[in-house]
Amino acid sequence: MTNKETILEKIKSNSEIIGIIGLGYVGLPLAVNFAEAGIKVIGFEKSREKADMINHGTNYIGDIRDAVLREVVVDKLKLEATTDASRMKECDALIIAVPTPLDKFRKPDMSYIESACLDIGQNMKAGTFISLESTTYPTTTEDFMLPIIERESGLKQGTDFWLAYSPERVDPGNKQFHTRNTPKVLGAMSEDGVEIGEALYLKAIDSIYKVSSPRVSEMVKILENTYRLINISLINELALLAGKMDINIWEVIEAARTKPFGFQAFYPGPGIGGHCIPLDPFYLEHIAKKYDFELSMIHAAGHINMRMPQYMYIKIATALNSQKKAVKGSNILFLGVAYKPNINDERESPALEIMDITTHKGGMVTYHDPYIAKVKTNEGRLFNSVELTEKALKEADCVVLTTNHKDFDVEFIQERARLVVDLRNMVKEKGENIFKL
Amino acid sequence: MTNKETILEKIKSNSEIIGIIGLGYVGLPLAVNFAEAGIKVIGFEKSREKADMINHGTNYIGDIRDAVLREVVVDKLKLEATTDASRMKECDALIIAVPTPLDKFRKPDMSYIESACLDIGQNMKAGTFISLESTTYPTTTEDFMLPIIERESGLKQGTDFWLAYSPERVDPGNKQFHTRNTPKVLGAMSEDGVEIGEALYLKAIDSIYKVSSPRVSEMVKILENTYRLINISLINELALLAGKMDINIWEVIEAARTKPFGFQAFYPGPGIGGHCIPLDPFYLEHIAKKYDFELSMIHAAGHINMRMPQYMYIKIATALNSQKKAVKGSNILFLGVAYKPNINDERESPALEIMDITTHKGGMVTYHDPYIAKVKTNEGRLFNSVELTEKALKEADCVVLTTNHKDFDVEFIQERARLVVDLRNMVKEKGENIFKL
Numbered sequence: 001m002t003n004k005e006t007i008l009e010k011i012k013s014n015s016e017i018i019g020i021i022g023l024g025y026v027g028l029p030l031a032v033n034f035a036e037a038g039i040k041v042i043g044f045e046k047s048r049e050k051a052d053m054i055n056h057g058t059n060y061i062g063d064i065r066d067a068v069l070r071e072v073v074v075d076k077l078k079l080e081a082t083t084d085a086s087r088m089k090e091c092d093a094l095i096i097a098v099p100t101p102l103d104k105f106r107k108p109d110m111s112y113i114e115s116a117c118l119d120i121g122q123n124m125k126a127g128t129f130i131s132l133e134s135t136t137y138p139t140t141t142e143d144f145m146l147p148i149i150e151r152e153s154g155l156k157q158g159t160d161f162w163l164a165y166s167p168e169r170v171d172p173g174n175k176q177f178h179t180r181n182t183p184k185v186l187g188a189m190s191e192d193g194v195e196i197g198e199a200l201y202l203k204a205i206d207s208i209y210k211v212s213s214p215r216v217s218e219m220v221k222i223l224e225n226t227y228r229l230i231n232i233s234l235i236n237e238l239a240l241l242a243g244k245m246d247i248n249i250w251e252v253i254e255a256a257r258t259k260p261f262g263f264q265a266f267y268p269g270p271g272i273g274g275h276c277i278p279l280d281p282f283y284l285e286h287i288a289k290k291y292d293f294e295l296s297m298i299h300a301a302g303h304i305n306m307r308m309p310q311y312m313y314i315k316i317a318t319a320l321n322s323q324k325k326a327v328k329g330s331n332i333l334f335l336g337v338a339y340k341p342n343i344n345d346e347r348e349s350p351a352l353e354i355m356d357i358t359t360h361k362g363g364m365v366t367y368h369d370p371y372i373a374k375v376k377t378n379e380g381r382l383f384n385s386v387e388l389t390e391k392a393l394k395e396a397d398c399v400v401l402t403t404n405h406k407d408f409d410v411e412f413i414q415e416r417a418r419l420v421v422d423l424r425n426m427v428k429e430k431g432e433n434i435f436k437l
Numbered sequence: 438m439t440n441k442e443t444i445l446e447k448i449k450s451n452s453e454i455i456g457i458i459g460l461g462y463v464g465l466p467l468a469v470n471f472a473e474a475g476i477k478v479i480g481f482e483k484s485r486e487k488a489d490m491i492n493h494g495t496n497y498i499g500d501i502r503d504a505v506l507r508e509v510v511v512d513k514l515k516l517e518a519t520t521d522a523s524r525m526k527e528c529d530a531l532i533i534a535v536p537t538p539l540d541k542f543r544k545p546d547m548s549y550i551e552s553a554c555l556d557i558g559q560n561m562k563a564g565t566f567i568s569l570e571s572t573t574y575p576t577t578t579e580d581f582m583l584p585i586i587e588r589e590s591g592l593k594q595g596t597d598f599w600l601a602y603s604p605e606r607v608d609p610g611n612k613q614f615h616t617r618n619t620p621k622v623l624g625a626m627s628e629d630g631v632e633i634g635e636a637l638y639l640k641a642i643d644s645i646y647k648v649s650s651p652r653v654s655e656m657v658k659i660l661e662n663t664y665r666l667i668n669i670s671l672i673n674e675l676a677l678l679a680g681k682m683d684i685n686i687w688e689v690i691e692a693a694r695t696k697p698f699g700f701q702a703f704y705p706g707p708g709i710g711g712h713c714i715p716l717d718p719f720y721l722e723h724i725a726k727k728y729d730f731e732l733s734m735i736h737a738a739g740h741i742n743m744r745m746p747q748y749m750y751i752k753i754a755t756a757l758n759s760q761k762k763a764v765k766g767s768n769i770l771f772l773g774v775a776y777k778p779n780i781n782d783e784r785e786s787p788a789l790e791i792m793d794i795t796t797h798k799g800g801m802v803t804y805h806d807p808y809i810a811k812v813k814t815n816e817g818r819l820f821n822s823v824e825l826t827e828k829a830l831k832e833a834d835c836v837v838l839t840t841n842h843k844d845f846d847v848e849f850i851q852e853r854a855r856l857v858v859d860l861r862n863m864v865k866e867k868g869e870n871i872f873k874l
Contacts, residue, residue: 138682138684139682169696171698171699174698176698177697177698181697182696182697183695183696183697185692185693185695207695209692209695211688211689211692212685212688213684215682215683215684216684216685216688216689216692217692219675219679219682219684219686219689220689220692220693223675223689223690223693224693224696224699224700226671226675227668227671227693227699227700227701228699230667230668230671230734231664231667231668233734234663234664234667234734237732237733237734238656238660238663238732240730241721241725241728241730241732242656244728244730245575245576245652245656245724245728246652247575247650247652247653247656248649248653249656251648251649251653252648252653252656252657252660253660255622255646255648255653255654255657256622256657256660256661256664258620258622258644258646259606259619259620259661260614260619260620261608261611261613261614262608262661262664262665263661263664264664264701284675284678287682288678291678291681291682293677293678293681295674295675295678296674296737296740296741297667297670297671297674297734297737297738297741299737300733300734300736300737301734303733304733304734
C-alpha cells in the first residue's frame with residue numbers, strides 16, 4: 001500500500017491517531033471533538049501544568065463542557081496530553097494550533113510555529129498528514145514551514161507527507177457556532193493532501209470547504225479578521241467624531257441596522273482585544289512589505305485602535321473634571337477586564353492598558369471581573385479582582401464600565417456610583433453623572 | 438385648529454398635497470408611491486424636459502414600471518410635474534430629493550439644497566412639513582437649511598412649519614428592496630415634526646424608524662454608505678496585494694463567505710461608482726474639519742479608490758505587453774460603462790476614467806453597453822456604444838470587462854477575443870490570454 005492508501009484506510013476504519021500540537025482555545029475543543037468521534041488523540045503541550053490538567057480530566061477552556069472532557073479522557077481513554085514530542089511518531093496526522101503573537105514591534109513571532117515544525121520534522125513518521133490552524137501571513141505554510149519540515153525529516157511533501165493549512169474559526173463564547181458546526185476552509189499543497197485532510201476533518205467538523213492552495217486559505221482567515229478590524233476601527237473613529245458633534249453613535253447604529261441589505265452593525269468600544277483581531281491583520285502587513293506594498297486601510301485601523309485606550313483615559317479624566325476632581329488621587333473602579341463579554345480571556349484587552357495609563361497618572365485603580373480573579377497589565381502591574389459591593393461602588397470617585405458582562409446589574413451600579421463612564425452603552429438613562437463613549 | 442391639527446387632519450383624510458422637489462432616482466419613485474396611495478403629488482423639477490416627460494406619462498427611471506407611472510399621471514391625475522416653484526404654496530408637505538454632488542475639490546456642493554430652501558422659504562404656506570432626503574453631512578438640516586428657510590419665509594420651525602431629515606435608501610436595480618419595503622429613518626427638529634412626518638411617510642413606506650434628531654438620521658445615512666466605501670476599499674486593496682502574491686482574491690472571498698457569523702462579502706472592482714458611495718463619506722470628512730477631526734479610515738479609502746482606475750490601466754497595459762503590444766495604437770474595447778450591473782447609470786463610473794486614461798496613452802478606445810447608448814467621459818470625450826459583434830471582438834487587441842451586466846455572454850466573448858482583461862470575475866476559466874483583477 002502507498003502512504004496515501006494507508007492513511008485513508010486508517011481514517012476509514014477509525015484507527016488513525018491524531019496529534020494536536022497546542023491545547024489552547026483552538027486545539028483543545030478540536031481534540032475533544034475528534035476524541036468524541038471515537039478517535040485516539042494525543043495532545044502535545046509545552047506546559048506541563050496544562051498537560052497534567054488534561055490527563056486528570058480537568059478542563060480550563062470555557063467553550064468545553066467539563067463532563068465531556070472528563071468522559072473522553074477518563075472514561076473512554078481517547079484523549080491524553082503529553083509534553084514529549086517524540087510521541088509524534090505514533091501519529092498519522094498532526095494538527096498545529098499554537099499561538100502566533102506579534103512581538104513588541106508588531107512583527108510576527110514565528111517561534112511557536114518554528115518550534116512545532118522542528119518537533120514534527122525530527123519526530124514524525126512517513127505518511128503523516130500535517131495541518132496548520134494558527135493564523136499567520138499568506139505563504140507561511142509553503143515558504144516557512146515546508147523547508148523546515150523537509151530539512152529536518154528528510155521526507156518529501158506530496159509522497160512522504162502532506163502539508164495543509166486550515167484556519168481555525170473559533171469564536172470564544174459563541175453559543176450558536178462552535179468548532180463542529182462552523183464550516184472549515186482547507187487548502188493543501190497537493191491534491192492528495194486535500195483528499196486526506198477532508199476525510200480526517202469531517203470526523204470533527206460538519207462541513208469542509210476546499211480551496212486551491214494553502215496561501216488561499218491563509219488569506220481567507222486574514223480577510224475575515226481584517227474585515228472585523230477595519231469595521232470596528234471605523235465605528236470607533238466615527239464614535240469619537242460623533243461625541244464631538246453631540247450625536248449618540250449607539251442610536252445611529254441601531255437605526256442603520258434597520259437597513260435590510262448591505263449593512264452589518266459593529267459597535268464602538270475602548271479598543272480591540274483578544275488574540276485574533278488586533279494581531280492578525282498585521283501579519284498581512286508584514287508580508288506585504290516583501291511585495292513592496294503598503295496596506296493603508298490596515299495601517300489606519302491600527303493607528304485608531306492603538307490610540308483608543310488613550311482616548312478612553314481622556315474620557316475618564318473629563319468625567320472626573322466635571323465633578324471638580326483630578327485623576328491623581330481619585331479612586332477609579334473598572335468593571336470588566338475581559339476583552340469581550342462573558343468570557344475569562346483578558347488577552348490584549350484594552351481595559352488593561354487604560355488601567356495602566358490611569359495608574360500612571362496617579363489614579364487609585366481597582367477592578368472587578370466575575371470571570372477573571374487576577375490580572376497582570378501590559379506594564380507588569382498585578383491586580384486582584386475586588387468584590388462588587390455597595391461600599392466599593394459608593395467609595396469610587398469614578399466607575400468605568402469596560403466590559404459588558406451580562407452579570408453586571410447596571411441599575412444597581414448606576415444608582416450607587418457617584419460617576420459612571422460607560423464605554424459599552426450599558427446605561428440606558430441619561431444623567432449628569434453618566435459619560436458615554 | 439392649530440397648524441398641526443390641520444395637517445394631521447388632512448393626512449388622515451388623504452386630502453394633503455405633497456410636493457416633491459427633484460424627480461430623480463429618489464424623488465420619482467417616492468412620488469409614484471404617494472400617488473399610488475391616492476395622494477395628490479406635485480413634482481418640482483428644474484429640468485423642463487423631465488417635467489414634460491412626467492406630464493406625458495413617460496418614465497425615465499429603471500426602478501419604476503412605465504405602466505404604473507402612466508396610470509398615476511394620465512388615468513388617475515394624481516401626479517403632475519412643474520418647473521414653477523410658486524406652486525409650493527399649494528403643498529402641505531415638501532420633500533427634497535435633489536442631488537448633493539461634490540465639486541472638483543471634493544467639497545460638498547450645497548447649491549441644490551440651498552436653491553430648494555430658497556424656493557421653499559419664498560413660496561411655502563404656513564403649516565408645511567419639510568423633509569430633506571438627500572445625503573449630506575450631519576448638521577445640514579439644523580445649521581444650513583433652517584436659517585435659510587426661516588429667513589426667507591419669516592416663519593418659525595416648530596409652530597409654523599416642521600423640518601425633518603429622512604434619508605433615502607434607494608438601491609437602484611435591487612429587485613427585493615425598493616422604496617416601499619425599505620424601512621425609513623426619520624429625525625425631526627421637534628416632536629410634532631416626527632409625529633407629522635411618520636403619519637405622512639407611512640402612506641408610501643411600510644415602516645418608519647424614528648430617531649431623536651435630524652443630525653442622528655443624517656449620520657445614519659453616512660454610516661451606511663461609509664461602511665460600504667470602507668469595505669469595498671479594503672477588498673480592492675487586498676485584491677491588488679493578492680495579485681502580487683499569486684492569490685486569487687475571488688476564491689478567497691467565496692471561501693470567507695462560508696463563515697456563518699461576523700463576515701459580509703464585498704467584491705473588488707475597477708473603482709467605486711454611482712452617486713452615493715464614492716461621494717457621501719467625503720461629506721462627513723468635510724464637516725469633521727470643523728471639529729478639528731481627521732477621519733483616517735475614510736481618507737485611506739478615498740485614496741485607494743482614486744487610484745483604482747490607474748491600476749486598472751496598468752493591468753490593461755500589462756496584458757497587452759504579454760502579447761508584445763503597446764497601448765498606443767491598440768484597439769481596446771470596453772464592455773460596460775454602468776457603475777453596477779443591469780442599470781443605465783454611469784455616474785462616477787470608473788470605466789469612464791479608465792477609458793480616459795487609455796485614450797490619453799494612445800489607445801483606440803471603443804465601448805459597448807446594452808443599457809447606455811452614449812457617454813461623456815470626465816475629460817469630456819464623447820463615445821457612442823458600438824455593437825457587440827463577432828467582428829468587433831475579433832478586431833480588438835484587448836477586450837476589457839468593466840461591468841458585469843447579465844446580458845454579456847462571457848463564453849461568446851472570450852472565445853472570440855484575442856485578449857481579455859476581466860475586472861469583474863466573469864470569466865471562470867484560466868488562460869494565457871485572460872488577465873483578472
